[in-house]
Structure formats: C-alpha cells, structure tokens
Amino acid sequence: MDAFGERLGEPETVVRDEKGDHPWNYAAWRCGGNAVVVGQCADNGSYMTFEQALIWVGPHPVDEPFPTGEQFALRLEC
Template structure:
C-alpha cells in the first residue's frame, strides 16, 4: 500500500447513486436464476442495461441506465462506490470519478465511503424489508484506513442479496469498492459469515 502520509496522495470516494427505479430492477433480478448466463443477460437487456464499451478494462460487464458497473460471473456484482487514492505515480488519474453517471469527492475519509453503503442498505431495506443479517466487523489488514466493514444480506427466493464493501480487484486489491452482490444459496442453508464476503 502506498504511504498514506505522502503529500502526493489524495484519497477519493466516487459513487453512482441508486434511484428507486434501479433498486426495483435489482430486486427483480434477485428473483431470477442468475447462474444461467442466458437468463441473466436477457434480463439485463430487458432492463435497458448495455454492455460496457471496449474502453473500460472490465470483461463481462454491463452498465445500468444510471452508469453502475454490473459484473456478471457465477454471481452478479453491481458496483456503486469506490474508496481509492490518486497520486502522481501509479494511480495518476481519477478513473472512477470520470465514469459517466459517477461523481467523486477528493480528500474524502472512510466515513464518506461508509455513508454510501448505509444509504444503499436503507434503500434496499425500504424495498425488501429488514435484512436477514446485518453485520459489522473490522475490514482486515488490507482495508484502507481505520474503520469497520458493514454487510447486510437478504434472502430473495433461491438467491442471496448482499450489500457491502470488498477489495477492488482492478487495483490488485489495494482499493475498496462497495457492491450489491447477488448469488445463489441453497434453501435452508445458513447465511454465510461476513468473512466470506471480504476476501
């Protein structure tokens, strides 16, 4: 991790806010068998989401109408906030803040990032009811700065919908991103521990 005390580093939080319409769309996707690529892709096309252009460095990614990045693999992960730094060396551009539909705030602390997670949990709670699990724990040794990680989870049919942070892979796990994750869970299976979402 870069030296956090360096004058060349500016911490940023970038976010793409959830609209009630998008919350409704994602809640609808959570009712589908998203492990089936054909079902997943057809559902996202029907919602008006489009494939990310080649100038973005992510594969298997759709863009919501608002600009969120929706990564489709064995599960669906919709990115809505990032906590990162911009410096004069390795990360010299504000990549996240420059994306359409996104805005960034320089010199932002962890509480700004956490506030976006809290707002997302509140928005989905209004739609889905209280989460089945709402846990807070230390973010681990790779977390940026002091603070805790919050993860809220809902059962949606055969799927689990989770909101919370994780390490961001594009930065080789140096930065953090907040996502809405939708993946399958067996009926009657216990909810995963929070540590299963922070690796």
C-alpha cells in the same frame, strides 16, 4: 442500504465483522433460493461519502446460513 430496505424489508442478517485480516461488513436479504448482499468494497478502511459499495445478487440455498464477514470478503472482489 435504506433503498434496499424499502423494497425488500429488513435484512435477514447484518454482519459487522471487525476481526481477522479481512474485516468486512454487509447486510443480506434472502429471496427464495437467491440472496441480495450490500457490503463494502475492497477498500474497507472507512465509510466515507464517496466510497464504493458492492452489490451481489446470486444463488444462495434457503437452508444455508450466510457466511461471516471475513468468509464473504475472501470470496468477493470489487
């Protein structure tokens, strides 16, 4: 995530969601009408060195807030 921060600045939001059936953590940057999201993959039980990360780039309206971690986890699959 540090590499993204070097290029894009501080993330607009960092979500640490440990509640619910699908806890999911992510950082997101808004770039005009698009978003860049870096988060956990489906196996999110720990943060081991070799775990996969999810990188999502797609449309996200400027006036729409970012979803909670649980909402995002339900939308995305690795």
